Amino acid sequence: MKLGSRWLPWLFIGPALFLVGGYLVYPTLNTIYLSFFEVPFGPRPEVFVWLENYEYAFTNNQMLIAFRNNLLWLVLFTLLTVSLGLILAVLLDRVRYEALAKSIIFLPMAISFVGAGVIWKFVYAFRPAGQPQIGLLNALLGLSSPQFQPEAWLIDKGTNNFALIAVGVWIWTGFCLVILSAAYKGIPRELLEAARVDGANEWQVFRKIIIPAMSSTIAVVATTMVINVLKIFDIVYVMTSGDFDTEVIANRMYKEMFLLRDFGQASAIAVILLLAIVPVMLVNIRRFQEQEATR
Amino acid sequence: MASVTYDHVTKQFGNVTAVNDLNLEIKDKEFLVLVGPSGCGKSTALRLLAGLEEITSGNIYIGEHLVNDVPPKDRDIAMVFQSYALYPHMNVYDNMAFGLRLRKTAKPEIDRRVKEAAEILGISPLLDRKPRQLSGGQRQRVALGRAIVREPKVFLMDEPLSNLDAKLRVQTRAELSKLHQRLETTFIYVTHDQTEAMTMGTRIAVLKDGLLQQLDTPQNLYDHPLNIFVAGFIGSPAMNFFPARLLGEDSQVYLQADSFRLKVPAERAGKLVNYRGQEMIFGIRPEDIHDRALASSVSQDAVVKAQVEVTELMGSEVFLYLSTGKQNFTARVEPRTSARPGKPVELVFNMERMHLFDPNTEERID
Numbered sequence: 001m002k003l004g005s006r007w008l009p010w011l012f013i014g015p016a017l018f019l020v021g022g023y024l025v026y027p028t029l030n031t032i033y034l035s036f037f038e039v040p041f042g043p044r045p046e047v048f049v050w051l052e053n054y055e056y057a058f059t060n061n062q063m064l065i066a067f068r069n070n071l072l073w074l075v076l077f078t079l080l081t082v083s084l085g086l087i088l089a090v091l092l093d094r095v096r097y098e099a100l101a102k103s104i105i106f107l108p109m110a111i112s113f114v115g116a117g118v119i120w121k122f123v124y125a126f127r128p129a130g131q132p133q134i135g136l137l138n139a140l141l142g143l144s145s146p147q148f149q150p151e152a153w154l155i156d157k158g159t160n161n162f163a164l165i166a167v168g169v170w171i172w173t174g175f176c177l178v179i180l181s182a183a184y185k186g187i188p189r190e191l192l193e194a195a196r197v198d199g200a201n202e203w204q205v206f207r208k209i210i211i212p213a214m215s216s217t218i219a220v221v222a223t224t225m226v227i228n229v230l231k232i233f234d235i236v237y238v239m240t241s242g243d244f245d246t247e248v249i250a251n252r253m254y255k256e257m258f259l260l261r262d263f264g265q266a267s268a269i270a271v272i273l274l275l276a277i278v279p280v281m282l283v284n285i286r287r288f289q290e291q292e293a294t295r
Numbered sequence: 296m297a298s299v300t301y302d303h304v305t306k307q308f309g310n311v312t313a314v315n316d317l318n319l320e321i322k323d324k325e326f327l328v329l330v331g332p333s334g335c336g337k338s339t340a341l342r343l344l345a346g347l348e349e350i351t352s353g354n355i356y357i358g359e360h361l362v363n364d365v366p367p368k369d370r371d372i373a374m375v376f377q378s379y380a381l382y383p384h385m386n387v388y389d390n391m392a393f394g395l396r397l398r399k400t401a402k403p404e405i406d407r408r409v410k411e412a413a414e415i416l417g418i419s420p421l422l423d424r425k426p427r428q429l430s431g432g433q434r435q436r437v438a439l440g441r442a443i444v445r446e447p448k449v450f451l452m453d454e455p456l457s458n459l460d461a462k463l464r465v466q467t468r469a470e471l472s473k474l475h476q477r478l479e480t481t482f483i484y485v486t487h488d489q490t491e492a493m494t495m496g497t498r499i500a501v502l503k504d505g506l507l508q509q510l511d512t513p514q515n516l517y518d519h520p521l522n523i524f525v526a527g528f529i530g531s532p533a534m535n536f537f538p539a540r541l542l543g544e545d546s547q548v549y550l551q552a553d554s555f556r557l558k559v560p561a562e563r564a565g566k567l568v569n570y571r572g573q574e575m576i577f578g579i580r581p582e583d584i585h586d587r588a589l590a591s592s593v594s595q596d597a598v599v600k601a602q603v604e605v606t607e608l609m610g611s612e613v614f615l616y617l618s619t620g621k622q623n624f625t626a627r628v629e630p631r632t633s634a635r636p637g638k639p640v641e642l643v644f645n646m647e648r649m650h651l652f653d654p655n656t657e658e659r660i661d
Binding site for chain 1: 398
């Protein structure tokens with residue numbers, strides 16, 4: 001019994017400890033370790049290079065483009081998914097076919113991101129002017145205006161990043177909508193009615209009552225979106241593979257790792273990505289704990 | 296300060312008629328209570344006036360203005376909700392100042408009005424608190440304060456006391472009456488509680504199934520209910536009803552119930568000539584039934600023998616739950632009574648205060 005009481009807790013916690021340790025802690029530590037080495041492909045020994053990998057990561061032209069694009073994604077993607085989700089949640093509450101509309105907007109979540117990438121590659125497809133446009137977007141715009149010149153959405157550096165972000169927004173808005181809609185329905189109707197009687201127009205009710213009442217949910221959804229977008233990979237990989245200045249950090253890491261076989265360099269990029277995500281995670285965890293505490 | 300007029304107002308939700316052809320003229324500075332059982336349409340009537348629901352047909356006027364299509368924010372009304380509906384992210388001061396800020400009232404003026412209202416309601420020390428840090432009674436005061444600072448034409452209150460405990464409810468009832476005298480504004484108050492209606496209302500409108508049953512002063516409503524519903528709804532404990540037949544001739548008119556016979560007073564009997572031999576519903580309030588042993592002058596024609604089922608001592612009086620024949624009824628007698636559960640008792644009915652109703656139309660017969 002004495003033996004049992006000492007070992008029993010370990011028996012229960014053991015599998016979880018093994019999984020977290022073996023598949024999370026060890027790889028993380030090993031990645032950090034590797035990021036300080038040049039790891040040759042083959043049997044030759046690793047060479048300690050101190051911060052050379054990081055220096056490369058912060059000076060290489062493709063990496064700088066990736067940083068810029070990730071920032072663009074971070075701002076636009078988060079802003080659009082959360083605000084569209086919020087606006088739709090409030091507006092759809094007033095229509096009769098709300099459930100149907102919500103299902104349709106949520107539907108892209110059910111498609112794999114690779115699948116969504118392929119679908120949108122068709123939407124953005126480009127043929128030179130004069131040829132039949134098989135891309136939905138060019139075809140529609142061509143129909144609506146005869147002067148329209150077909151646009152290479154995914155190649156033109158002025159539009160391609162926005163075209164990719166639009167796909168991300170298309171996929172994730174439904175998720176934001178569903179969570180925010182649940183929070184909106186949790187606001188007592190009398191609160192909104194009180195504000196209307198108090199003299200607020202619909203915009204003021206939205207700004208001064210609805211948004212503050214939903215603020216904690218909005219923050220959780222927004223941080224979730226931020227974490228999502230920092231790791232953005234599949235859409236870019238499938239649609240442009242980072243060409244034409246659409247590179248993002250995760251895609252760059254993939255290239256260094258599996259195309260160039262530079263383990264040290266890939267590890268350094270992985271560590272940078274990890275460091276970028278940790279603060280957002282901390283905010284999310286703290287917020288979650290606060291919510292639990294006030295329950 | 297304004298009058299309010301409901302002119303043939305009807306509100307339907309799908310097939311359900313919540314308010315049915317309501318006509319009401321509420322005078323300036325009046326304290327009008329809308330009372331009725333749940334689902335009678337009283338809250339809907341109030342929400343129509345607030346602009347929170349759209350009218351199906353009819354017109355509502357505030358003062359001289361037709362407000363059918365005026366949004367709530369432009370109606371110059373203030374409303375106190377049953378749940379208080381305080382803005383949870385604002386402190387008490389901001390809750391009260393919210394409506395004034397939306398109207399771009401000058402800052403010093405907002406400050407003056409909020410502090411004055413807080414003073415009246417005794418919530419000055421709470422101005423920095425958030426609603427969740429307040430007790431139910433304090434929240435209720437803040438909700439009132441939020442209405443007061445607006446200085447609206449009409450105050451609307453939707454069961455504002457129903458979330459308070461019994462003692463606080465009684466206390467706040469009196470304070471609301473005082474507030475009405477002090478503010479000299481039109482109050483429209485919705486409740487399902489007839490005691491609140493009786494104690495606070497200048498006039499009371501009784502509703503049932505969306506239909507206005509009677510609109511009158513509390514005293515008239517109590518003494519001359521127009522139908523069985525109003526008679527049974529107003530007054531606690533409720534009025535007793537017995538089916539009875541009107542018998543006799545000339546000045547000797549009797550009410551024959553299944554287990555007792557009572558003489559109708561001569562001055563009432565004269566008006567009932569046309570009803571001789573007919574079935575009717577005889578109503579009498581519990582306080583108009585006395586213990587025979589304690590009654591001063593007893594007419595043999597007003598005595599009813601009954602069995603005591605339960606007694607409830609209220610301190611200043613005793614409620615007797617009685618049965619005679621197949622009928623149960625209630626009497627409200629002096630605590631000196633010797634009536635005991637399971638024992639028979641002799642009671643005297645004060646027939647001067649009897650009520651008679653037509654069993655078919657359920658309307659009052661005088």
